[in-house]
Amino acid sequence: MPFDLHSINLFDMGKQFVFTLTLQKISFLAVAFMTFASAVAVVTMKNIFHSLLFLVLTFLGVAGIYLLLSADFLAAVQVLVYIGAITVLIMFALMLTSKLMAKRVSQTMEQWIVALPVTLGILVVLIRLVVLNPWGMKAAPAGPTTGIIGTSLMTKYLLPFELASIVLLVAVVGAILLAKEDKSDDPS
Amino acid sequence: MQNNYAYIALFATIGVAFTVATMWVSWVVRPTHKRTGSKAEPYECGELPIGNAWRQFKAGYYIFALLFVVFDVEVAFIFPWARVLRDMKSAGLGLFAFFEMMVFIAILLVGLAYAWRKGVLKWD
Amino acid sequence: MSLTLTGIIKLVFGWLHIPEFLVQPTVMIVAAAIILGFILLVVLYLVYGLRKVMGWIQARIGPNRVGWEGLAQTIADALKLLTKEDIIPKNADKWPFIIAPIIVFVPAYMVYLVIPFGKGNGWVVQDLNIGILYVVAVLAIPTIGIITAGWSSNNKWSLLGAFRAAAQIISYDIPLVLAMVPAVMLAGTLSTQGIVNAQQGTWFGIFPRWFIVSQGVGFIIYLLAALAESNMTPFDIMEAESELVAGFNTEYSGMKFALFFLAEFASMFTVSAIAVTLFFGGWLPIHPSLSFIPPVIWFLGKAAVFIFVIMWIRSTLPRVRVDQLMSFGWKVLIPVALLNIAWTGLLVILA
Numbered sequence: 204m205p206f207d208l209h210s211i212n213l214f215d216m217g218k219q220f221v222f223t224l225t226l227q228k229i230s231f232l233a234v235a236f237m238t239f240a241s242a243v244a245v246v247t248m249k250n251i252f253h254s255l256l257f258l259v260l261t262f263l264g265v266a267g268i269y270l271l272l273s274a275d276f277l278a279a280v281q282v283l284v285y286i287g288a289i290t291v292l293i294m295f296a297l298m299l300t301s302k303l304m305a306k307r308v309s310q311t312m313e314q315w316i317v318a319l320p321v322t323l324g325i326l327v328v329l330i331r332l333v334v335l336n337p338w339g340m341k342a343a344p345a346g347p348t349t350g351i352i353g354t355s356l357m358t359k360y361l362l363p364f365e366l367a368s369i370v371l372l373v374a375v376v377g378a379i380l381l382a383k384e385d386k387s388d389d390p391s
Numbered sequence: 392m393q394n395n396y397a398y399i400a401l402f403a404t405i406g407v408a409f410t411v412a413t414m415w416v417s418w419v420v421r422p423t424h425k426r427t428g429s430k431a432e433p434y435e436c437g438e439l440p441i442g443n444a445w446r447q448f449k450a451g452y453y454i455f456a457l458l459f460v461v462f463d464v465e466v467a468f469i470f471p472w473a474r475v476l477r478d479m480k481s482a483g484l485g486l487f488a489f490f491e492m493m494v495f496i497a498i499l500l501v502g503l504a505y506a507w508r509k510g511v512l513k514w515d
Numbered sequence: 516m517s518l519t520l521t522g523i524i525k526l527v528f529g530w531l532h533i534p535e536f537l538v539q540p541t542v543m544i545v546a547a548a549i550i551l552g553f554i555l556l557v558v559l560y561l562v563y564g565l566r567k568v569m570g571w572i573q574a575r576i577g578p579n580r581v582g583w584e585g586l587a588q589t590i591a592d593a594l595k596l597l598t599k600e601d602i603i604p605k606n607a608d609k610w611p612f613i614i615a616p617i618i619v620f621v622p623a624y625m626v627y628l629v630i631p632f633g634k635g636n637g638w639v640v641q642d643l644n645i646g647i648l649y650v651v652a653v654l655a656i657p658t659i660g661i662i663t664a665g666w667s668s669n670n671k672w673s674l675l676g677a678f679r680a681a682a683q684i685i686s687y688d689i690p691l692v693l694a695m696v697p698a699v700m701l702a703g704t705l706s707t708q709g710i711v712n713a714q715q716g717t718w719f720g721i722f723p724r725w726f727i728v729s730q731g732v733g734f735i736i737y738l739l740a741a742l743a744e745s746n747m748t749p750f751d752i753m754e755a756e757s758e759l760v761a762g763f764n765t766e767y768s769g770m771k772f773a774l775f776f777l778a779e780f781a782s783m784f785t786v787s788a789i790a791v792t793l794f795f796g797g798w799l800p801i802h803p804s805l806s807f808i809p810p811v812i813w814f815l816g817k818a819a820v821f822i823f824v825i826m827w828i829r830s831t832l833p834r835v836r837v838d839q840l841m842s843f844g845w846k847v848l849i850p851v852a853l854l855n856i857a858w859t860g861l862l863v864i865l866a
Contacts, residue, residue: 226397230397230400250608252608252611252666252667253608253610253611256611256614256659256663259659267400270396270399271396275396275643275644275645276470276471276645276648278652279645279648279649279651279652280467280652282652282653282655282656283463283466283467283648283651283652283655284460284463284464284467286655286656286659287463287652287655287656287658287688288456288459288460288463288655288685289460290659291456291459291658291659291662291681291685292453292456292457292459292460294659294662294666294681295452295453295456295678295681296453298452298453298678299453347644347645347705348644349470349471349474349644349645349648349705350471350474350475350478352471353470353471353472353473353474353475353478354475354478354479356468356471356472357472357475357479357484357487357488357491358484361491364468364491364495365491365494365495365498367464367468367495368465368468368494368495368496368498368499369498371461371464371465371498371499371502372498372499372501372502374457374460374461375457375458375461375499375502375503375505375506376502376505378454378457378458378461379454379505379506379509379511381457382453382454382457382511397543398543398547398628398640398641399625399628399643399649401543401544401547402547402550402624402625402627402628402640403621403625405544405547405548405551405624406551406617406620406621406624406625407617407621409551409624410616410617410620410621410774411617413597413770413773413774414613414770414771414774416597416770417597417598417599417601417769417770418601420597420598421597421598421599421600421601421769421770422598422600423600424600426602426605430602431602431603431604431605432604432605433604433606433607433668433669433670433671433673433766434604434670434672434765434766443606443669452678452681452682455682455685455686455841455845456681456682456685458845459685459686459688459689462689462849463688463689466651466689466692466693466696469693469696469856470648470696470699470705473696473697473699473700473856474699474703474704474705475703476700476703476860476863476864477700477703477863478703480863480864485863485864486864488864489860489861489864492856492860493857493860496853496856496857500850500853503845503849503850506845507845507846512841512842512845512846513838513842
């Protein structure tokens, strides 16, 4: 007799549908709120390291939204690349800028007169996009996405795939050229 | 099934709840004394610390993080390919898919070789 | 009705007249709690085991006072840590200092979601489609916690230890992941159960068709990178006692320190479990004629062998130097891992 940790198919179909639908909505609202609130915290925190920690939370929230959209591969890559790599990169960058670390930096902008029209313009475009976009009302069935992505990379999007490696190569060369300069004025 | 991902959220919640609970239990049962004298000083082998620890650090760490980002993105490309290689073979495209990835990896190895040549991979 | 967790909870709920839609949430929470309990138990006896094994290797007897043969020693240690005074240095950044152990421990616990302890869906909490990629993604998170711990302590040793740790983890993360890729290529799936199932069968009726047969190099890369990734001894420069006091957790005491400790030993088991899953046929018996032994015993037994190997390495080898460590990762492990992927690719398409 196997000892089963769990099994599916517990409800009659109608009941289960209602349950997961509301649960999905609640989880979306929770994740969206977390993402939004921590994004606000990123730009309002006085301490830059605290901002960074909230940025991690924002990245996690975005990964959560990908999961709710059944994009499991994308969610994993979001965590792997953004939290595992980009955040560590920013933390190392903080180490290089000694002035920012200990000081409490005010995040108010002196150039708000220029910034305001630009952000308002972007806001108008975004609102228009949200209103005009025909949102698909039916969710696609959840399923493994990694295989589909792999097949399309190998067939339909072959050129973008190979170009991506060139872009990465350019990134390596650029990074080395940039960081080589930093090495000369190394204090430690 | 949505349950697939519900478990991830559940594990995260229970993990956080467990850590917070243990810290709380410890807060209840442990003695609390006022921090007096040098007890609250950072531990630097008995010496009084001079200045803050939040100061400029070695730049050498930064270049490794940059290289890491690039290779992490590469990994994100390799996984879908690894997943479908067998499928591609049964579709008769095995050799094609293989050489596609070899070109991809070769281009990145050029980047690694460049970094090596420039002495970036040397820790000093 | 078979003796399953769902079955038991359904029975109890039916008996108590609790509405049926609560069954599944309860099952999920109980499953998560079982895993948490498993981790705590495993960590308690891994710590004991490590001290005992290191003792024997160094011609000592190890812990032998509390309980029979010292078996209760780690329980006593855990209680001691729980009741220890907790000191937060006066210049520390308080909230990040408190949150850091949580960021380190929670991912170490979350990985257990996809570990296949035995045959079938009942023995893995959730066999996710992205399986092994989930492991890779979740294990990327603790780096943040380590840097946060080092930074918020406002101690030079801590910060130096944290940055060494982060540099080491990011240098060995790439070879670690690249060593996992061949198993995915051979199995054609990312799911952990799928990878184990792909290793079924034998060659000539004797040799098991485990991936280690073609992946000897991949396994060595995995083992080295995993040791470095989880700060184990030949690669423990981040908490090198003789240089950095204790690295990123110098300022931590009491329960917060215990959580770092817990995470470290939980990932010791994870490393072994993933190695067994990817290279040594998971819960599969070494020969089909031995399948009367339950799969879970096979899995835990194989994992125990690896844990012993890790302890052996830990008590035998001296620490490597920082510069050796960094250049070894980038100049040797990454190119070899990429060559290994190319060789496996040829194997897959020509087989």
